[in-house]
Amino acid sequence: MAHEKSRCPTGAETLVSSLAASGIDVCFANPGTSEMHFVAALDKINGIRPILCLFEGVATGAADGYARIAGKPASTLLHLGPGLANGLANLHNAKRASVPVVNIVGNHASYHLQFDAPLTSDVAAFARPVSDWVHTSQSARTVPADAARAVQAARAAPGQIATLILPADTAWMPGERASGPLPVSGVTDVSxxxxxxxxxxxxxxxxxxxxxxxxxxxxxxxxxxxxxxxxxxxxxxxxxxxxxxxxxxxxxxxxxxxxxxxxxxxxxxxxxxxxxxxxxxxxxxxxxxxxxxxxxxxxxxxxxxxxxxxxxxxxxxxxxxxLGAPEVRLIGSQSNFTLPADDLLTAEAVVQIVACLLPDNSIVADEGLTSTFPNYDLLATAAPHDHLNLTGGSIGGILPLGTGAAVAAPERKVVCLEGDGSGMYTLQALWTQAREKLDVITIIFANRSYSVLNQELERVGVATAGLRARSLFDLRNPEINWVNLAQGLGVEAVSVNNVKEFYDVLSSVFLKRGPFLIEAVI
Amino acid sequence: MAHEKSRCPTGAETLVSSLAASGIDVCFANPGTSEMHFVAALDKINGIRPILCLFEGVATGAADGYARIAGKPASTLLHLGPGLANGLANLHNAKRASVPVVNIVGNHASYHLQFDAPLTSDVAAFARPVSDWVHTSQSARTVPADAARAVQAARAAPGQIATLILPADTAWMPGERASGPLPVSGVTDVSxxxxxxxxxxxxxxxxxxxxxxxxxxxxxxxxxxxxxxxxxxxxxxxxxxxxxxxxxxxxxxxxxxxxxxxxxxxxxxxxxxxxxxxxxxxxxxxxxxxxxxxxxxxxxxxxxxxxxxxxxxxxxxxxxxxLGAPEVRLIGSQSNFTLPADDLLTAEAVVQIVACLLPDNSIVADEGLTSTFPNYDLLATAAPHDHLNLTGGSIGGILPLGTGAAVAAPERKVVCLEGDGSGMYTLQALWTQAREKLDVITIIFANRSYSVLNQELERVGVATAGLRARSLFDLRNPEINWVNLAQGLGVEAVSVNNVKEFYDVLSSVFLKRGPFLIEAVI
Missing domain, CATH: 3.40.50.1220 (TPP-binding domain)
Structure with a gap:
């Protein structure tokens, strides 16, 4: 009997086995008490690499970036309603990108919910606005099938957000055998x-x-x-x-x-x-x-x-x-960059230098907004690369996105182009880059303002913004020091405010591996 | 006609006037395009102090702290569904504290929703799990009444979360006169x-x-x-x-x-x-x-x-x-602290020194978890103070909470006791402390781990955690440098790892004003 018991896997173990069997090999995690059995199961069962994120928005944004490059879903591990809530904004972006993601969200033990303990919330209600598929496991016995269905839902074309809510008792109770993968409804042919x-x-x-x-x-x-x-x-x-x-x-x-x-x-x-x-x-x-x-x-x-x-x-x-259209062959060469006479660093110069130096087959994750948008065409002259955008307008997703992309493609260089305002939303991504030694270069366009909002204020017809309004777009008081922030999170960094220096720094970091941040003061 | 038009306030202006008339005097804001008219209105209409937060969780957590000390609600200003989503975790905490908060959430112009632009989401669905009252303004003409009702709902005893969703066109269209305050259903007498x-x-x-x-x-x-x-x-x-x-x-x-x-x-x-x-x-x-x-x-x-x-x-x-119980008079004196022979800094020594040096009438905001919980009784020997806790278990709320408390009581010293894991969730609060020159001392208990989870893993019955599991609780690789992080956000900071130095640093910062962070390496 004791022998029997010791051989019986927990629900959490069958979850991990079933996710792995369905092709999930990465878990971006920010666990809490209710996910402890899942954490323990990650030890016992091989096949899923856990990656710790210090904020849930990093986990969900990284899962988005991973899927865009890997072409298959990663899982996230989140802690009850509030943990999921912290990840919602980047799930919104992922949903708008039609990207597959499998969220595993722990919840109170099912019998414990009625007591309305402080962390009690309607987890499914948090999940629904960003999820194409939401399910709460009702028993440890259904967990393997639920896991397989979650992955199936995530992989349904063109890619969906699947959220599986796992009451703690379904994780710790004895479970069934792991489930194999379910058939996926891939893309269908056009007529x-x-x-x-x-x-x-x-x-x-x-x-x-x-x-x-x-x-x-x-x-x-x-x-x-x-x-x-x-x-x-x-x-x-x-x-x-x-x-x-x-x-x-x-x-x-x-x-x-x-x-x-x-x-x-x-x-x-x-x-x-x-x-x-x-x-x-x-x-x-x-x-x-x-x-x-x-x-x-x-x-x-x-x-x-x-x-x-x-x-x-x-x-x-x-x-x-x-149409009988013949093959096309485009010929071009990487742009030669001539250092401009004016040494002052501008957003245009930064993008131009990136285009000039970018290694072949890089990934560019771009949330530069007012800094990169007008200079987008310059990147067409760069070496062949993938360009990833923030799809849902939920600001701050690019540092996590680049993090996940780097996990999916460790052999490729990832360059994150980020604003100094946007970067502040989920800067914790830098720590995960450092821990996992991911090959990500982050370039912060430090214009010391929510520059896009200054423009937007005029566009909505407000001609006369006063001090109180302007103060809400101004990031100068105090100035954010991105070198300090990056170093605080274990990422090497420098601040640069002239063209020559930026060119030299970028040239040298492109020759190395591992995370690096350049604060480009423009 | 042109003259008429120039005198007619926008919906946003009537919103600000009505909120101010109902007693709202602070707005913790992280605005975007859809809130530009609100921002412009903050200029035109006096009475509400806008405070910029670089992440929405800071805004909602600060509103919680403000209300706990001021005894009345602050407003937040958030940007569509994802902006609200980033603030949900700390609204969960506020709701569990029965604290009044008035959230103003911008949304797309009502006619624009049908086009399903990238930032479109079900804002009300995001709001409901954490709100006692949710309403979407249907027209600029109803905005003043909606604002008054939102404040009324927030102030209903014992305190509620009210979320008013404001489509951009209700903000920019011509509005009505501002609304005065509505009667509040305060506490009722017991029988x-x-x-x-x-x-x-x-x-x-x-x-x-x-x-x-x-x-x-x-x-x-x-x-x-x-x-x-x-x-x-x-x-x-x-x-x-x-x-x-x-x-x-x-x-x-x-x-x-x-x-x-x-x-x-x-x-x-x-x-x-x-x-x-x-x-x-x-x-x-x-x-x-x-x-x-x-x-x-x-x-x-x-x-x-x-x-x-x-x-x-x-x-x-x-x-x-x-019961005919007579008055009680308690006499006590602030504990004298003798520097221990062992100079190694421990969580206990930190709390003991805080208790010894704490200025009269301070506010202690406590999310020290494994560091402060066992040492809670030591603070009973401190000078009279308010002790605030994280109420909903949604980790990371204390830095914002202390920020809001300091806004509510600029004459009082605020001490935030925070773990190095928890502090990472909404560290952006430090920037707002620096900008507003708030008198907040943050003490980070740097034990370099999610210490509570190590304990919880054992408590849920997992005896044998392996490397993969332990790595999810370990914050050593790389080490977070809180001095760099604080300085990056404009807050002066030092790292301390012995008792004498901690005593000296805390003594000296208690004599000064303005934000300061001490990384207590324990």
């Missing part, structure tokens, strides 16, 4: 009719352009889009904040939709037909007094080649073939 | 029957003790509780995590319920009758395998003198009077 419709549009003589999102912005899909563009004069666009796009020398250039509604309207004003590949029709990021929300011309016909859950990359290839 | 019942119990000869929470732990209520204790031999208890309790020399001592369920069971095992004053019956913080959730003996009779929404402090006075 021949959708292809035909787009062929007809592109041959119609009407001005027809293409808006791409998802896998069609990478690999074979992107190359096929380039063939179509060369053959038909269609312009290729991507969203303002594409989750992932391949850029750089030799890659098909894709025009980015601008951030400001009126600028997008300018971009799109000549559109007669717009073909969507895994994208939604362009809308304004915010509503502004007297400005439009819907950004394509009213007369523009919108066709869908592929919905987000469909095989967009393959659809673009089929479309290119149907 | 004579409740008093009589408790008098009878205390005179019955059965062992009868009292558990106090809320205003009865301060001022006249606490003094009256002392009279009852002296007259009847009733022991006075407070919850493990009381929102606010007056302690120190000359004040009535109240026994704290322990954190661990089995220790509480020991404390309560002799109880025959328990009188609740604004408190709930004691329950375990977590459920553990084979351990009880309900902590009073099964045979213990539980009487309610006052519910949380009732006038607990007055009820205790009435009870003392009904």
């Amino acid at each position: 021949a009719a959708a292809i035909d419709q787009c062929v007809a549009a592109l041959r119609s003589g009407r001005k027809t352009d293409i808006l791409l999102r998802g896998p069609a912005l990478t690999g074979a899909g992107l190359r096929a889009a380039g063939r179509i563009a060369a053959q038909t004069q269609a312009r290729l666009f991507c969203d303002t904040f594409a989750p992932r796009i391949e850029r750089g020398i030799g890659r098909i250039p894709v025009e980015r939709l601008q951030y400001r509604a009126d600028e997008v309207v300018q971009q799109l004003c000549a559109f007669e037909t717009l073909i969507l590949v895994g994208a939604q029709p362009p809308v304004a990021f915010f509503g502004y007094p007297g400005k439009p929300s819907w950004l394509t011309p009213e007369t523009c016909m919108i066709l869908t080649l592929s919905h987000p859950h469909e095989a967009g990359s393959e659809a673009v290839e089929m479309l290119a073939n149907a | 004579a029957a409740a008093i009589d019942q408790c008098v009878a119990a205390l005179r019955s000869g059965r062992k009868t003790d009292i558990l106090l929470r809320g205003p009865a732990l301060t001022g006249a209520g606490l003094r009256a509780a002392g009279r009852i204790a002296a007259q009847t031999q009733a022991r006075l208890f407070c919850d493990t995590f009381a929102p606010r309790i007056e302690r120190g020399i000359g004040r009535i001592p109240v026994e704290r319920l322990q954190y661990r369920a089995d220790e509480v069971v020991q404390q309560l095992c002799a109880f025959e009758t328990l009188i609740l004053v604004g408190a709930q019956p004691p329950v375990a913080f977590f459920g553990y395998p084979g351990k009880p959730s309900w902590l009073t003996p099964e045979t213990c009779m539980i009487l309610t003198l006052s519910h949380p929404h009732e006038a607990g402090s007055e009820a205790v006075e009435m009870l003392a009077n009904a």
Whole structure:
């Protein structure tokens, strides 16, 4: 009997085994008491690498970055309602990127909930706004199946947020055998009719352009889009904040939709037909007094080649073939950078130097906002790289995102471009980079303000901002010292305020491995 | 017409006026685009002091601390669903403290929601789990009344979380006149029957003790509780995590319920009758395998003198009077501290030195967990002070809480006792302390681990934690350098690892004003 008992795994152990069997190999964790059995199970069962995050927003943002690069979900481990709450903002970003994530959220033992202890909350209610799938395990016996279903839900095309809530007693009670993986409903093929419709549009003589999102912005899909563009004069666009796009020398250039509604309207004003590949029709990021929300011309016909859950990359290839478009070969070389006469560091100079020095096959995670947005095109001249954006507008996600991307691709260099305001939301990511010795270079654009809000205040029609208002955008008093912050979290750092020095520092850190932060004072 | 127009206030302006008219004078803010009109209105309309926080959890935690000391709500200003999400964990704590808070959460313009722009989310769904009152303004014309109702809801006894969601167009459209304050349903008197019942119990000869929470732990209520204790031999208890309790020399001592369920069971095992004053019956913080959730003996009779929404402090006075209990005068003196022979700094030595040096009428905000909990009694020998606890178990709330308390009482010294793990969740609070020159001393107990989790792992019955599990509680690799972090956020700091130095540093910073951080390496 005692022997029997010792062989019987806990619910938590079957959870870990089942997650591992379904292909989960990383867990970004910030556990608490209710997750202790899960933690113990991580010891006993091989297959999942736990990565400690000092704040839950780091865990969820890292899971997002991991999935964007690995193409499969990581798990997070979060502590009850408040722990999940701290991770919600970056789950919002992940959801908007259609990224798969499996959240494991501990909760009170089921019988303990009725006592309304201080940490009691409606965990499922916290989860729902950001989750495509939410389930609370009812017993240790169902935990393995629940785990397999969570991964199945996360992997459903195009990628979903699955949140499994695990009452502590379902973790510590004796469980069943681990569950194997469940079949995943991957992308579905587009219909021949959708292809035909787009062929007809592109041959119609009407001005027809293409808006791409998802896998069609990478690999074979992107190359096929380039063939179509060369053959038909269609312009290729991507969203303002594409989750992932391949850029750089030799890659098909894709025009980015601008951030400001009126600028997008300018971009799109000549559109007669717009073909969507895994994208939604362009809308304004915010509503502004007297400005439009819907950004394509009213007369523009919108066709869908592929919905987000469909095989967009393959659809673009089929479309290119149907058009008889030949292969395209782009030739380019990395831009040569001449140090400008004016030595003062600007956001433009920073991006230009990054473009010039960026190692081949890097990952650029970009939340530079006012610093990087106007200089986006400069990166097209960099070595081939993946460009990742903050997708949901929930500020501060990029340091965690870059952290997760580096876990997914340890052999690739990750460069985080971050504002000094945005960076403050989840700066704890730097500690995880240091602990895991991740190869992430963080460049902080230190303009000492919420610069985007200064602009936004004018855009919403407020002409006369006084001292009280301006003080809410000003980060000068006191100045944030990013070198101190990084060092406090175990990451080597320097502050740089001239072009030559920035060039030299970046050149040298690109030759090394491990995390590093450069505060670029602009 | 143009003249007419220029005199018509925006919805945002009427919001600010109405909040101010209802007694809101502080706004802990982390605004974004959708809140720009509110920001502009803060300039135009006097009466509300905006305080910038670099993360939303700082704003909500500060509002909690402000209300605990000021006895009235502050407002927060948060940016759409994700901004609110970042503030939820500390709102959970505030809700568990029955503290009044008025959240103003911007949202997309109402007509813009349908376009499902990237920042779109179900803001009300985020708000509900932590809010007692949630409302979305439907028009600029209703904004003033909505604002007045939000403050009314927050101030309803014993204190509530009110969340007002403000679509951007209700802020920018022309509004109505500001609304005046609405009547507040304050505490209600307890019934004579409740008093009589408790008098009878205390005179019955059965062992009868009292558990106090809320205003009865301060001022006249606490003094009256002392009279009852002296007259009847009733022991006075407070919850493990009381929102606010007056302690120190000359004040009535109240026994704290322990954190661990089995220790509480020991404390309560002799109880025959328990009188609740604004408190709930004691329950375990977590459920553990084979351990009880309900902590009073099964045979213990539980009487309610006052519910949380009732006038607990007055009820205790009435009870003392009904018992004919005479005034009690406690005499004591601040403990003298003799530097121990062993110079190694320990958590106990830190708390002892704090107790010895604490200025009169200070505020101690305590989230020291394993460092301060065993040393709680030492603070009873300190000068009179308010002791604030983390009420909801949502880790990391104390740095924001101390920040808000300092805003509410600029003439009082605030001492934050914080763990090095807990402190990492919302360390951005230090920046706000520096900007506002708040008189807060933060003491970080740097034991380089999630020490409480090491203990919890054993308590849940996991005997053999291996490397992977232990790594999730270890903060050594890399070591967090709190001096760097504080300096990075504009707060002066030192690291100390021996008793003499800690004594000297604390003595000197208590003589100065403004924020300071001491990393106490223990």
